[in-house]
Amino acid sequence: MRAIVITKPGGPDVLAVVDRPTPEPARGEVRVRVRATAVNRADLLQRMGAYPAPAGEPVDIPGLEVAGEVDALGPDATRFAIGDRVMGLVGGGGYAEAIVSHERALARIPEGMTFEDAAAIPEAFVTAHDAMRQADVRGGETLLVHAVGSGVGTAACQLGRAFGLRVLGTARTPDKLARARDLGLDVGIVPDGGKFADLVKRTDPDGVHAILELVGGGYVDEDLRCVQLLGRIVLVGLMAGVRAELDLGLLLRRRARVFGTVLRARPLEEKIAAMRAFETSVVPLFARGLVRPVVDVVLPLAEAAQAHARMASNVGFGKIVLRT
Numbered sequence: 035m036r037a038i039v040i041t042k043p044g045g046p047d048v049l050a051v052v053d054r055p056t057p058e059p060a061r062g063e064v065r066v067r068v069r070a071t072a073v074n075r076a077d078l079l080q081r082m083g084a085y086p087a088p089a090g091e092p093v094d095i096p097g098l099e100v101a102g103e104v105d106a107l108g109p110d111a112t113r114f115a116i117g118d119r120v121m122g123l124v125g126g127g128g129y130a131e132a133i134v135s136h137e138r139a140l141a142r143i144p145e146g147m148t149f150e151d152a153a154a155i156p157e158a159f160v161t162a163h164d165a166m167r168q169a170d171v172r173g174g175e176t177l178l179v180h181a182v183g184s185g186v187g188t189a190a191c192q193l194g195r196a197f198g199l200r201v202l203g204t205a206r207t208p209d210k211l212a213r214a215r216d217l218g219l220d221v222g223i224v225p226d227g228g229k230f231a232d233l234v235k236r237t238d239p240d241g242v243h244a245i246l247e248l249v250g251g252g253y254v255d256e257d258l259r260c261v262q263l264l265g266r267i268v269l270v271g272l273m274a275g276v277r278a279e280l281d282l283g284l285l286l287r288r289r290a291r292v293f294g295t296v297l298r299a300r301p302l303e304e305k306i307a308a309m310r311a312f313e314t315s316v317v318p319l320f321a322r323g324l325v326r327p328v329v330d331v332v333l334p335l336a337e338a339a340q341a342h343a344r345m346a347s348n349v350g351f352g353k354i355v356l357r358t
C-alpha cells in the first residue's frame with residue numbers, strides 16, 4: 035500500500051510517499067481500504083517530533099481518521115461485511131491506502147455521503163460531541179465555542195444548534211464568523227488582542243453556561259471572566275500555548291469547573307464508547323440534514339505537505355481532506 039511517512043522531525047517537506055506492507059486484521063478487527071483521510075493539528079505536532087504516536091500505532095504514518103470500505107475481516111469480526119462503507123477514529127496510520135481498526139471503533143457512513151465528506155467527520159464531530167457531553171450541556175443553555183471556524187469548531191457549532199443551545203463563537207477572522215452563521219452561530223466575536231469576556235457580556239450579561247476551549251493559553255482566564263455560576267470550561271486544544279495565569283478567585287466564586295480532554299491517547303474501550311455515543315446521537319443528524327461535514331479543501335494524499343502547510347497558515351474553514 036502507499037502511505038505518507040514522516041521521514042524525520044521537521045516542516046511539511048519531511049513528509050514522503052512510500053510503499054508499506056498492507057496490514058492484516060487481528061481478532062475483532064477489520065481492514066479498511068482507505069478512500070479519504072483528514073488532517074489534524076496533532077498530525078502537525080507529530081511531524082515536528084512533538085507528539086509521538088501512542089504505543090501500538092504506526093510510529094511514522096500520521097492520520098487519526100479515515101473513511102473507506104471494509105476489505106478484509108479478522109477472526110470474530112462480525113459487525114461489517116466486505117464492501118461496507120465505514121468511517122472512524124484511528125490512533126495513527128490514517129495517511130495510507132489501508133488500515134486496520136477494531137470493528138467497534140468504526141461507524142457506517144450515512145447513505146449517499148461521499149468518502150471525502152465522511153473523512154471530514156470523525157475527529158471534528160466525535161471530539162465536539164464528546165466534549166459537550168462531558169460539559170453536560172443541555173438544550174436552552176449557552177455554549178461559547180472558540181476557533182469556531184476550525185474543524186472541531188464548525189462541528190460544535192452545528193451540534194449546539196441541533197441540541198437546542200444558543201451558540202456564541204470566536205475567530206480572529208471576521209469572514210469565518212460570517213460563514214459560521216450558516217452553521218448555527220448566534221453571536222460571533224473577534225477577540226480584541228486575545229480579550230473577549232467583555233464582548234461576550236455585551237450580549238449575554240450573565241455569561242455563558244459552557245465553553246469549548248479549543249485555543250488554550252490566555253483564553254482560559256478570559257473564559258473564567260465570562261462563564262456563569264456553575265459553568266463548565268472544557269479544554270480541548272492548546273493552539274495559543276500550554277501556560278495561563280488564572281484568577282483563582284473567579285474560579286472559586288463562580289464554582290466553575292475547568293477540565294481537559296483528549297481522544298487520541300485514550301484506551302481503545304474509551305474510544306469505542308465515544309464512537310458508540312456519536313453513532314447513536316450524531317450520525318442520525320446527518321441523514322436528517324441537521325448537521326453536515328464542513329470541508330475546506332480536498333487534496334490528493336501525495337499532497338499531504340501542502341495540506342499541512344495550509345492548516346498551519348490558519349486560512350482554512352472546516353476540514354482539510356486527503357483523497358487516497
Ligand SMILES: NC(=O)c1ccc[n+]([C@@H]2O[C@H](COP(=O)([O-])OP(=O)(O)OC[C@H]3O[C@@H](n4cnc5c(N)ncnc54)[C@H](OP(=O)(O)O)[C@@H]3O)[C@@H](O)[C@H]2O)c1
Pocket residue numbers: 073074075076157161181183184185186187204205206207210248249269270271272273274295296297298345348349350352353
Ligand atoms: N483534545 C482532543 O481530543 C482534540 C481533538 C481534535 C482537535 N483538538 C484540538 O482542537 C483544536 C482545533 O483543532 P482543528 O483541527 O479543528 O483546528 P483547525 O481546523 O486547524 O482550525 C484551527 C483554527 O484555530 C484558530 N487559531 C489558530 N491558532 C490560534 C491562536 N493562537 N489563537 C486563536 N486562534 C487560533 C485559527 O482560526 P483564526 O485564525 O480564524 O482564528 C485556525 O483556523 C486544536 O487545538 C486541536 O489540537 C483536540
